Amino acid sequence: MINATLDMVNESTTIASQPAIEIQHLKKAFGSNVVLRDFSLTVQNGENVVVMGKSGIGKTILIKCIIGLIKPDGGTLHVLEQDISKLDHRKLDELRMRIGFVFQSSALYDSMTVRQNLEFPLRHDRHRRITGNIEDHIREALRNVGLEHAINLMPSELSGGMRKRIGIARALILNPEIVLYDEPTTGLDPITSEEITQLILGLQKKYKTTSIIITHDIDLAREAANRIVFLMDGIAYAQGTYDELIHNTDPEITHFFKR
Amino acid sequence: MAIVRKVKTVFSKSLDDFFYGIAELAQFSVNVFKEGLRPPYEFKEVLNQCYEIGIKSFALVGVTAFILGLVLVMQSRPTMIQFGAGSYLPAMSSISIVREIGPLVTALICAGKVGSGISAELGSMKVTEQIDAMEVSGTNPFKYLVATRILATTLMIPILTIYADFISLIGAFVGSNIKDNINIYFYFNRVFEALHYTDVVPSFIKTFFFGFTIGLVGCTKGYNSKKGTEGVGKAANISVVMAMVGVIIIDMVVTQITSMLGYL
Numbered sequence: 126m127i128n129a130t131l132d133m134v135n136e137s138t139t140i141a142s143q144p145a146i147e148i149q150h151l152k153k154a155f156g157s158n159v160v161l162r163d164f165s166l167t168v169q170n171g172e173n174v175v176v177m178g179k180s181g182i183g184k185t186i187l188i189k190c191i192i193g194l195i196k197p198d199g200g201t202l203h204v205l206e207q208d209i210s211k212l213d214h215r216k217l218d219e220l221r222m223r224i225g226f227v228f229q230s231s232a233l234y235d236s237m238t239v240r241q242n243l244e245f246p247l248r249h250d251r252h253r254r255i256t257g258n259i260e261d262h263i264r265e266a267l268r269n270v271g272l273e274h275a276i277n278l279m280p281s282e283l284s285g286g287m288r289k290r291i292g293i294a295r296a297l298i299l300n301p302e303i304v305l306y307d308e309p310t311t312g313l314d315p316i317t318s319e320e321i322t323q324l325i326l327g328l329q330k331k332y333k334t335t336s337i338i339i340t341h342d343i344d345l346a347r348e349a350a351n352r353i354v355f356l357m358d359g360i361a362y363a364q365g366t367y368d369e370l371i372h373n374t375d376p377e378i379t380h381f382f383k384r
Numbered sequence: 385m386a387i388v389r390k391v392k393t394v395f396s397k398s399l400d401d402f403f404y405g406i407a408e409l410a411q412f413s414v415n416v417f418k419e420g421l422r423p424p425y426e427f428k429e430v431l432n433q434c435y436e437i438g439i440k441s442f443a444l445v446g447v448t449a450f451i452l453g454l455v456l457v458m459q460s461r462p463t464m465i466q467f468g469a470g471s472y473l474p475a476m477s478s479i480s481i482v483r484e485i486g487p488l489v490t491a492l493i494c495a496g497k498v499g500s501g502i503s504a505e506l507g508s509m510k511v512t513e514q515i516d517a518m519e520v521s522g523t524n525p526f527k528y529l530v531a532t533r534i535l536a537t538t539l540m541i542p543i544l545t546i547y548a549d550f551i552s553l554i555g556a557f558v559g560s561n562i563k564d565n566i567n568i569y570f571y572f573n574r575v576f577e578a579l580h581y582t583d584v585v586p587s588f589i590k591t592f593f594f595g596f597t598i599g600l601v602g603c604t605k606g607y608n609s610k611k612g613t614e615g616v617g618k619a620a621n622i623s624v625v626m627a628m629v630g631v632i633i634i635d636m637v638v639t640q641i642t643s644m645l646g647y648l
C-alpha cells in the first residue's frame with residue numbers, strides 16, 4: 126500500500142520533471158573533420174533511446190560529450206538538469222556518479238581483479254549512493270549479470286561476452302539514473318548478443334534507468350528502444366519508433382534494417 | 385646539394401620535434417602539479433607504485449652496480465699502481481661511484497625499465513579506454529595514475545641510487561680483493577674518508593631530478609600515445625630515449641653548477 130503510493134508519487138514527479146538529457150545544436154569537429162554539425166536530441170526520464178548510424182559517424186563522440194569526456198565546440202548539453210559545460214571538477218564528478226557508461230571495448234582495468242574493477246567506482250562515493258555492505262553490493266551486481274563465480278578472476282581470464290557483462294555490472298554499480306551503452310553487442314556471437322540484450326532489458330526493468338544505447342544490432346534496437354535516432358551528417362537525420370522506421374522508405378534507413 | 389637540403393630538413397624536423405616534446409612535457413607537468421596537489425591524495429596508490437617501480441628494480445640495479453664497481457677497480461688498478469697510487473684505489477672508486485656511476489647507472493637502467501613500463505602501461509590504458517573509464521567513475525586520472533607514478537619515481541630513484549652506491553662499493557671491494565688482500569673495515573674506512581659532503585649532497589639531489597624526469601617522460605608519452613598498439617610501442621620507445629637523454633643533460637647541468645659553486 127505504502128509502496129504503491131510511493132510509486133505513484135514517483136510517477137507523477139517523473140512526468141512533471143525535466144528531461145533526463147537535453148542536447149541542443151551540438152557541434153564537434155576534429156580539424157576539418159566535422160563529426161557533429163547540429164545535433165539535437167531530448168531523452169525523457171525513463172526513456173530508452175537507441176542511436177544508430179554508420180561506423181565512424183560520431184556516435185561514440187556523442188555519448189562521450191554527454192558524460193563530459195569530450196568538450197563540444199558548440200551547442201548546449203543539459204544532463205539531469207545541469208549544464209555540463211558550466212560544472213566545475215567536483216560537480217562534474219558528482220554528476221558522473223549518476224551516469225553509467227558501458228564502453229565498447231569494455232575498458233576493464235587490466236591490472237585489477239573483477240572485484241577491484243567493481244570496487245573502483247565506489248572509491249569516491251562521498252554521497253553514499255550505496256549504503257550497507259560493499260561486499261554484498263558487489264556480489265549482487267555480479268549476480269545481476271550472472272557472473273558471481275568470476276569475482277576473483279583477472280580481465281585477461283574472461284571471454285569477450287564475460288567482459289561485456291562485467292563492464293555493464295561496473296557501469297551500474299552506483300545505481301545510476303542514466304546508462305549510456307556503446308555498442309554492447311558488437312563483436313559478439315549471436316547467442317551471446319541475445320544474452321546481453323536480455324540482460325540489458327532485465328536491468329532496464331529492474332532499475333528503471335534512462336538509457337542511450339548505441340548499436341547496429343536490429344534485435345537489440347527492436348527490443349530495447351522506445352525510440353530510434355539515426356545519426357548522419359552530424360545531425361539527428363531521422364527518428365521514430367522501431368515500427369515507424371521499418372516502414373520508412375529512405376534508402377539510407379532501409380539499409381540498416383536489411384539483414 | 386640535395387644531400388645538404390635533406391640533412392637540413394631532417395635537422396629542422398628533429399628540432400621541431402625536440403621543441404614540441406619540451407612543450408608537451410612542460411604542459412603536462414603543469415597539469416600534474418595542478419591536479420596532483422589538490423586533495424584527496426592517493427597515498428595508497430603511491431605506495432603501490434613505489435613497490436612496483438622501486439622494489440621490483442632492486443635486483444637489476446644491484447647486479448649492474450656490483451659488476452660496474454668490480455670492473456671499475458679491475459680496470460683502473462694496473463694504471464694506478466703504475467703511477468704509484470695503488471693505495472688511492474678505495475678513494476678513487478668511492479668518489480667515482482658516489483658522484484657519477486651510482487646515480488647515472490641507476491637512472492639509465494630505470495629510464496629503460498621503469499620509463500618504458502610506465503609509458504606502455506598508460507598507453508595501453510589510454511587506447512583501451514581504461515583512462516576514460518576512470519574519469520567517468522569520478523577518479524581524476526592525472527591524480528590517480530600520473531601524479532602517483534611521478535611521485536613514486538621521484539622518491540624511489542634516490543633510494544635505489546643509495547643502494548646502488550653501496551652494492552657498487554662492495555663490488556669494488558671484491559675487485560680489489562682479487563689481487564690484494566684488503567680488510568673490509570680498512571677498505572670502507574678509506575672509502576668514507578675520501579667522501580666529502582660536496583660529493584654526496586649534489587649527487588644525491590640530482591637523483592630526485594632524474595626520478596622526476598623518468599616519471600614525467602614515461603607518463604607524458606604514455607598518456608598522449610596515439611591510438612592503436614603501434615602507438616603504444618612507439619610511445620614506450622620514445623619515452624626511453626627521451627628519459628635517457630634528459631638524465632644525461634641534467635647530469636651535465638648539475639656538474640656545471642656544482643663546479644661553478646666551487647664544489648669540484
Ligand SMILES: Nc1ncnc2c1ncn2[C@@H]1O[C@H](COP(=O)(O)OP(=O)(O)O)[C@@H](O)[C@H]1O
Pocket residue numbers: 155158160178179180181182183184185186187
Ligand atoms: N580523438 C580524436 N581525434 C580526432 N578525430 C577523432 C577522435 N576521436 C574520434 N575521431 C573521429 O571522429 C569520428 C567519429 O568517431 P566515433 O564517434 O568514434 O565513431 P562511431 O560512430 O563509430 O562511434 C571518426 O571519423 C573519428 O576518426
Ligand SMILES: [Mg+2]
Pocket residue numbers: 184185186229307
Ligand atoms: Mg564507436
